[in-house]
Amino acid sequence: MSEIIELELSYLAAAIPEGLEKCEHKTLSDVYFPASAAHAKLRIRQKGDTFELTKKTQADPNNAGNQREENIQLTLEEYGALAAGEGRSLTKTRYYLPYRGLTAEVDVFEGALAGLIIIEFEFDSPEVKNAFVMPDFCLADVTQEEFIAGGVLAGKSYADLQPQLEQFRYRPLT
Secondary structure, three states: OEEEEEEEEEEEEOOOOOOHHHOEEEEEEEEEEOOOOOOOOEEEEEEOOEEEEEEEEEEEOOEEEEEEEEEEEEOHHHHHHHHOOOOEEEEEEEEEEEEOOEEEEEEEEOHHHOOOEEEEEEOOOHHHHHHOOOOOOEEEEOOOOHHHOHHHHOOOOHHHHHHHHHOOOOOOOO
16 A cells, blocks of 8 residues: 655646647546545546555645545456445546646546546645646636545536536536
């Protein structure tokens, strides 16, 4: 098992970043548990031929962008058994966009969440994170917004999120 502290910022996309279609990308299938939780913190993920169990908790109660992440690698059989349980799922394509020495993880949601694009940046230190300036292809910082967390998004539709997204003047992107 590995444990890391993530330092990240999350943004709603203002536009699809230029050159995104040329970037490395992977389809991610996530299932969050328990299905009854308003904000599930336990997830299984399939990323290509890799399977993992992840639990995320806030490392800093005042900053949702600082997350403690615990990961356990799974076999295909373990993933399949867990995926058959009661959970809420989502699928997205994650693009890895180089941006000023960092990598923007551009999540393009599929299925019922189509039209939603979230962009995340991870940082090596609090100083680099605090000095970061939002790129022009981003609309709004939603790092502290719980409605945008994967464990909340899973099992929802774009229509479910529309009232919160409208507060940021977000419009669906395709």
